Amino acid sequence: MTLLTDLTGAPPGMTGRTLLMRLSAIGAVLAGTAGTFAYAGGWLSPGTLTPARVIDRLEEVNGRHPGFRRNHAKGLCVEGRFAASGAGARLSKAGVFAGGRVTPVEGRVALAGGQPYAADAETTVRSLALRFRLPDGEEWRTGMNDIPVFPVRTPEAFTAQLLAARPDPATGKPDPQRLHAFFAAHPESAAAAALIKARRITAGFADSTYWSLNAFRFVAADGRATPVRFAYLPEGPAAPARGAQEAGPDKNVLFDDLVATLRREPLRWRLVLTLGRPGDPTDDATMPWPADRETVDAGTLTLTGAAPEAAGNCRDINFDPLVLPDGIAPSDDPLLSARSAAYSQSFTRRAGEAKSPSAVTVTPIHGAAL
């Protein structure tokens, strides 16, 4: 024991037994601290779904396309402004809703799916992502789809659906048995899929309606919170989809159409807030709210310009739906935090990868944004 006593610098009176006990106690404290850290970091629960595993699954079904978003990979940058009507100010203290306020907006239109060079198809889900830059550094970022409800309720169901809907290499179509098993296990998804299938598909990005999908809590200056789902409704008339034959050989027909329209005139959408009532589901994006809910017209989004993805523009922005200004807060929808985490993981991966040009190459249009 004298060696141990010398090594540790224990006082001469301390017995070897006491010394060993105390050394063990110190070891236990250190092991406990390291163990707590490992527990927090998820090393002790390897089966749990993590942001990295969600993105791994997207890469598994779509293939790896370095430098691109892992979902909604094919897109085009847009720019414009949002002019508030003032009617939203009673629901949210966020400055973007103050009457007369005009906020510069940059955004991105895209097609769902993780394949950046896929040909445009009219049934592919279309998305609109926006970034509002408020005074004093605040921002509102949002990512919306042209579907009235989301196909799944949880991130676990999202990854299960990706696998179930994966095209079979032999047929090019999803395995019907796997799809059937997925919908049997997720009846809420079967109901949502029927609503999504029944939606009216319009001619293009310009006349699509984009839905927030998830609910948010709008917080007024007096602290009152209201559950809100929102949608951007096109101001112009919506034309029916043209069908595959009419689209011709242009693989970017939807994006090219949008640019051609923007070259002629700015495009406008009204931001319509739908106010939830007690009992309306805020934690289930697969369920619509009753059609008679009060709505508020919060203002007009005007898109005036477009440009291909490039360094420094929408390509390098993460449209995380939980980048919110004071006055808009997340609801209890589990998809919101999961989207935020998965988008962040996708952004971190692509940020460090070499970039390739987007399939959508158009001559930029820069309208007078303000």
Added chain:
Amino acid sequence: MTRPPRFTLPARLLHWSMAVLILAMLLIGAAMVTSLGDYHALIALHRPLGILILALALLRLAYRRSHAPPPLPADLPLWQRRAAHASHVALYGLMLALPLVGWAMLSAARYPVALVGPLVLPPILPGSPMLYAGLRLLHTVLAYALFGVILAHLGAALMHGLIRRDGVFASMAPWRPRAERPRA
């Protein structure tokens, strides 16, 4: 009987409040990168806590310059003195570097560095995805390094308190332990 020298009350308050904050911060950081459901709540806590730790670390460094810590015992072996000095340089360096790297990486990614309510810090770097990717990795590496140095610091403190019983642990203990031999 002369009492062994201790850290001053403000120094002890700073030490123990930061100990709690930094350990909480490391656990939050480890949990949030693997969590889907709690990601948003944890990251919303992570940003303001990080900036608080940065402010406290600067305050503590300034305080330490005007209030020297009590000397180490004269009989402490030279290698242990050197290790103690090096680990404290590392602790201060990492306490300052981790929040700064976090702030810089969010700036490079063009995320608003939102703290509480409408309060958003300005960016300290221009937007650059590659810069973000590098800083994001550095943030993780430095966090593991800080956790390692904290484990070594905790182990050494317990060695002083339970085995050497030389007054070093008592000098920072929040209470005044009895029956430690006076420092030489």
